[in-house]
Amino acid sequence: xxxxxxxxxxxxxxxxxxxxxxxxxxxxxxxxxxxxxxxxxxxxxxxxxxxxxxxxxxxxxxxxxxxxxxxxxxxxxxxxxxxxxxxxxxxxxxxxxxxxxxxxxxxxxxxxxxxxxxxxxxxxxxxxxxxxxxxxxxxxxxxxxxxxxxxxxxxxxxxxxxxxxxxxxxxxxxxxxxxxxxxxxxxxxxxxxxxxxxxxxxxxxxxxxxxxxxxxxxxxxxxxxxxxxxxxxxxxxxxxxxxxxxxxxxxxxxxxxxxxxxxxxxxxxxxxxxxxxxxxxxxxxxxxxxxxxxxxxxxxxxxxxxxxxxxxxxxxxxxxxxxxxxxxxxxxxxxxxxxxxxxxxxxxxxxxxxxxxxxxxxxxxxxxxxxxxxxxxxx
Amino acid sequence: xxxxxxxxxxxxxxxxxxxxxxxxxxxxxxxxxxxxxxxxxxxxxxxxxxxxxxxxxxxxxxxxxxxxxxxxxxxxxxxxxxxxxxxxxxxxxxxxxxxxxxxxxxxxxxxxxxxxxxxxxxxxxxxxxxxxxxxxxxxxxxxxxxxxxxxxxxxxxxxxxxxxxxxxxxxxxxxxxxxxxxxxxxxxxxxxxxxxxxxxxxxxxxxxxxxxxxxxxxxxxxxxxxxxxxxxxxxxxxxxxxxxxxxxxxxxxxxxxxxxxxxxxxxxxxxxxxxxxxxxxxxxxxxxxxxxxxxxxxxxxxxxxxxxxxxxxxxxxxxxxxxxxxxxxxxxxxxxxxxxxxxx
Ligand SMILES: [Zn+2]
Numbered sequence: 001x002x003x004x005x006x007x008x009x010x011x012x013x014x015x016x017x018x019x020x021x022x023x024x025x026x027x028x029x030x031x032x033x034x035x036x037x038x039x040x041x042x043x044x045x046x047x048x049x050x051x052x053x054x055x056x057x058x059x060x061x062x063x064x065x066x067x068x069x070x071x072x073x074x075x076x077x078x079x080x081x082x083x084x085x086x087x088x089x090x091x092x093x094x095x096x097x098x099x100x101x102x103x104x105x106x107x108x109x110x111x112x113x114x115x116x117x118x119x120x121x122x123x124x125x126x127x128x129x130x131x132x133x134x135x136x137x138x139x140x141x142x143x144x145x146x147x148x149x150x151x152x153x154x155x156x157x158x159x160x161x162x163x164x165x166x167x168x169x170x171x172x173x174x175x176x177x178x179x180x181x182x183x184x185x186x187x188x189x190x191x192x193x194x195x196x197x198x199x200x201x202x203x204x205x206x207x208x209x210x211x212x213x214x215x216x217x218x219x220x221x222x223x224x225x226x227x228x229x230x231x232x233x234x235x236x237x238x239x240x241x242x243x244x245x246x247x248x249x250x251x252x253x254x255x256x257x258x259x260x261x262x263x264x265x266x267x268x269x270x271x272x273x274x275x276x277x278x279x280x281x282x283x284x285x286x287x288x289x290x291x292x293x294x295x296x297x298x299x300x301x302x303x304x305x306x307x308x309x310x311x312x313x314x315x316x317x318x319x320x321x322x323x324x325x326x327x328x329x330x331x332x333x334x335x336x337x338x339x340x341x342x343x344x345x346x347x348x349x350x351x352x353x354x355x356x357x358x359x360x361x362x363x364x365x366x367x368x369x370x371x372x373x374x375x376x377x378x379x
Numbered sequence: 380x381x382x383x384x385x386x387x388x389x390x391x392x393x394x395x396x397x398x399x400x401x402x403x404x405x406x407x408x409x410x411x412x413x414x415x416x417x418x419x420x421x422x423x424x425x426x427x428x429x430x431x432x433x434x435x436x437x438x439x440x441x442x443x444x445x446x447x448x449x450x451x452x453x454x455x456x457x458x459x460x461x462x463x464x465x466x467x468x469x470x471x472x473x474x475x476x477x478x479x480x481x482x483x484x485x486x487x488x489x490x491x492x493x494x495x496x497x498x499x500x501x502x503x504x505x506x507x508x509x510x511x512x513x514x515x516x517x518x519x520x521x522x523x524x525x526x527x528x529x530x531x532x533x534x535x536x537x538x539x540x541x542x543x544x545x546x547x548x549x550x551x552x553x554x555x556x557x558x559x560x561x562x563x564x565x566x567x568x569x570x571x572x573x574x575x576x577x578x579x580x581x582x583x584x585x586x587x588x589x590x591x592x593x594x595x596x597x598x599x600x601x602x603x604x605x606x607x608x609x610x611x612x613x614x615x616x617x618x619x620x621x622x623x624x625x626x627x628x629x630x631x632x633x634x635x636x637x638x639x640x641x642x643x644x645x646x647x648x649x650x651x652x653x654x655x656x657x658x659x660x661x662x663x664x665x666x667x668x669x670x671x672x673x674x675x676x677x678x679x680x681x682x683x684x685x686x687x688x689x690x691x692x693x694x695x696x697x698x699x700x701x702x703x704x705x706x707x708x709x710x711x712x713x714x715x716x717x718x719x720x721x722x723x
Contacts, residue, residue, distance in 0.1 A: 048432045051480045055473045058483040060631060061490045068631065074431060074470075081434035088386075088395065089435060089447075114623055118510070118616065120517040153395060154388030154445040203393070325633065354393040 035348045042340040044082035046330040052078055053329040065107075069099035083340055085152065086351050093156075094149040132171070140166035147200060155356045160206070161199035169195055186216040193285060197293045203356040211292035219284040223277050230273060234266070272314065279309040290343065296354075299346040304339065312338055381456050385438075385448035387411060400438070400446055404460045407438065409446060418442070427458050429467035432474065494628055495651050500658075503620035507613040512558035512580070515616060519580035523564065526584070534565035534587055541565055544585075547596060551603055554670075559610055563603070565590070573691055577606040579615030592687055601671055601681035608666035614659040618652075625651050664710060668717045677722070678714040685710055 056071035073096045080092040109131070116123035140163050147159035173188045190213040198209035241262070283304040290302035316331035380403055387398040387409055398411030407425055410417040418440070426439040436454040438446040448454055458464065473479045534541065548563040555561075559581035566586055568574070573589035583606045585599075593599045609615070629648055668678045689707035 051474045051477070052432060054480050054487070055470060055483050057632070058487040058490070059470070061487060061494070061628075065631060070467075074429075074467075078431055078434065081431065091437070110627075114620075118514055118518060118619065121521060153393040154390045154443075155393050328633075352392070352394040356391050 035346050036350075038086045038345045038347065038351070040340045040343040040345065041084045042082060042337045043084060044079060044333050044336065046333045049075075049078060049333050050326075050329040065103070066100070069096040069103055072096075072099060079336060080150065085345060088153050088351075091151045091154075092149060093151055094145070098145075136166040136170035137163060139170055143196070143199075152202065153351070153354075155203040155354055158201040158203075159199050160201060161195050165195055186220040187213050189220070189281075189285065190216040193289050197289050200295075202295055202298075203354050205296040205298070205354055208294045209289070209292055210294070211289060215288050216285065219281055219288075223281055227273075227277065234269070238262075238266075275313055275317065276310050279313050280306050283309045286339075297348040301344040301346065303342045303344070305342075308338060381453055381460070383448055383450040383453035385446045385450070387413075387416070388445045388447070389415070390443035390445060398446065400448065402457055402460070409440075418444070422457075422461055425461075427454070427461065427463045429464040430455070430458075430471040432471075491628065491632070495625065499621050499624035499628070500617070500655070503617045503624060504613075506620055507616040510616065512560075515579035516560070519578035519582050519615075522578055523582055523584070527566070530571065531566035531568050531584075531586075533567065535567050536565060536587055536590060540590070544590065544599065547600060548583075548603055551600060552607065555607055555611065557611060561607070561610070573688055575602050575606055577609040577615070579610065579613065581610050583607065583610070589688075592691060593684055594687075595680070597676055597680035598684040601667060601684055604670050605663045605667040605681065608663040609659065612659070612662055612666065614663065618655060618659065621655050622648075622652055660710070661713065664714060665717065668714050669721070672718055672721045678718040682711045682714050685714075 052074060056067070056074055059067040060071045073092065073094050076094075077092045080090040083090045109127070113124055113127045113131075116127050140161055143159045143161060147157040150157045169188070169191050173184065173191065176184055177188065190211065193216075194209050194211060197211075198207055200207045283306045287302045287304055290300040293300055312335050316327075316335060319327040320331055380401060382399065382401045385398055385400050387396040388394070389396075396411050396413045396416070398409050398413075398416065401408045401410070402422060405422055407420050407422050408417055409419075420441055424441040428437045428439070430436065430451075433451065435447050435449050436451060437448075438457075440446065458468070473483060536544075544565065545563055548561070552561045561581040561583065564582055564584045566584060568586045568588065571586060571588075573586060573592040575583065575585040575589055577583050583603065585602070585606075589602065590599065593602070625648055664681070667681055671678055671681060685707050
């Protein structure tokens with residue numbers, strides 16, 4: 001079509017008449033006739049990313065964390081640059097100095113918390129409370145900062161989510177979770193995803209999100225049901241073991257060893273199980289959210305397979321364990337590749353015809369803070 | 380003259396234009412088949428993105444436009460002409476050579492070792508000593524309260540015995556002379572068994588079980604001296620800061636995957652922290668040993684009570700690196716060596 005071949009990089013286009021979407025059980029994306037399908041292609045390699053990661057990690061530790069901001073921009077720039085859509089890469093354009101300033105503020109906050117904690121736990125609770133009060137602000141700022149600094153074909157993304165909505169989602173709803181015995185967790189997740197997917201824009205092209213909370217209740221409901229069964233089996237197994245131990249009085253040494261092993265084994269089983277549930281929810285929610293999102297006439301199709309996600313996550317964790325962390329970059333590339341390569345963009349218009357939005361500057365403090373405290377606000 | 384092919388984006392629309400880029404080191408010219416082209420800019424007004432692996436490079440133009448190119452060699456020439464990104468070029472030089480990357484791994488391991496073995500303990504000590512002794516009072520009181528609520532019962536010792544212990548303790552701390560408000564707290568705890576520990580503000584807790592385990596006053600004094608040494612050397616506060624340092628270091632190392640690998644990250648944390656704890660025990664044993672030798676008793680009272688304690692409690696059977704207290708045999712032989720070197 002109108003896309004050109006640039007510098008020998010060929011575009012990959014799928015057959016527009018692909019009917020796979022309808023057979024996959026996921027909410028089907030019905031592509032209008034004549035539209036083009038573009039697969040997202042992640043071409044990062046573990047070796048290249050490992051080298052970047054290692055050098056930057058070394059510099060970060062060597063400089064007592066000062067280089068962390070530059071390291072972060074470099075690693076994110078790499079992941080973006082290796083993500084191709086219709087032959088063109090994405091760009092991450094954040095200025096490391098902004099992130100550095102954010103890091104300083106976060107560092108000061110942590111020191112304040114620690115000192116308050118050694119004097120009087122009442123003060124440190126105050127610091128923690130203050131943190132929860134600014135968190136929605138930081139999340140909103142962080143989303144804006146990251147969107148603004150992400151670009152495709154030299155057109156920046158934008159995030160239009162309001163501060164008010166962020167406070168509703170990240171301050172008000174979490175308070176209601178214990179009051180409703182956790183029943184609003186799927187709704188909370190829905191609101192978070194909606195906040196994310198609905199408020200993005202590519203240049204002047206705003207997203208819209210048609211999803212509803214029902215799909216989230218179904219996903220969480222199934223996960224909850226399976227967890228109940230699993231927990232039942234676990235309790236029954238434990239009781240069985242206890243009665244077994246009581247029946248056959250094994251010699252003390254063997255018994256004490258077995259008792260030491262119980263918490264370890266049950267901990268590992270629990271962690272594996274939580275990982276699997278997490279992947280199930282992640283896969284279902286991601287597929288659903290993309291299917292419900294439109295950007296102008298653009299449609300998205302994410303076809304993550306739950307079993308593959310689970311397999312990748314479990315083997316990644318195992319690999320990171322036995323390699324003493326050296327395989328972290330490999331694991332990250334592997335998972336990113338699977339997730340991004342499962343995403344297809346369906347467009348009626350040529351990708352050449354999108355235009356930029358009006359300019360505005362955004363501060364960076366949000367960006368790092370949320371990252372440091374590791375709040376999963378991403379896709 | 381440098382010349383290469385690229386893709387131009389004007390920053391207003393997503394349209395890609397195939398262009399050719401020329402530069403003489405002073406100016407840059409972008410020519411191609413589109414409206415508004417060719418463009419001419421002074422090179423000093425343009426920004427070049429830093430090198431990163433084998434990914435495409437870009438020229439950010441003063442008009443908001445951007446030229447991407449996969450011709451890394453020509454771009455590199457332009458960059459050295461312009462003199463941009465000196466530090467990140469060096470970083471990229473390291474990143475693109477496996478041998479240097481392995482060097483960085485070695486450097487990283489050395490740095491982490493230096494930090495955990497020296498840097499963090501040194502900094503923690505500096506900070507701990509710069510704080511007034513009253514700092515930990517409120518936290519210590521709370522800790523004791525929490526232990527009282529869940530763990531301890533009031534002491535069942537006779538009033539006479541308790542008074543005697545308080546007397547011994549008062550004489551002991553009269554020698555120490557420091558800013559700490561010392562207090563001996565007696566509690567009964569069948570669950571904890573024979574035990575004693577110091578809270579950072581100077582509260583020393585001893586269980587009835589331990590008092591009964593000791594065969595004479597000297598052994599009790601040996602324990603109390605060991606505990607006051609923990610307080611005097613600010614081990615509680617230092618431990619807190621050191622553990623914070625290790626936590627921060629491991630967070631940096633694990634990066635943003637910290638959440639998935641949290642299980643993996645706890646193991647090194649436990650190893651490092653139990654190492655710190657064993658060091659503090661040794662330090663307290665050293666201080667206690669010196670005082671006991673000074674009293675002319677030798678280190679025997681501490682040795683015998685440690686021996687009896689370890690017989691009472693099953694020795695930690697895991698790997699030595701994970702136990703918080705150095706194994707009793709090691710501690711006793713350390714005390715013997717200490718006495719030998721002091722009385723020679
Ligand atoms: Zn001790």
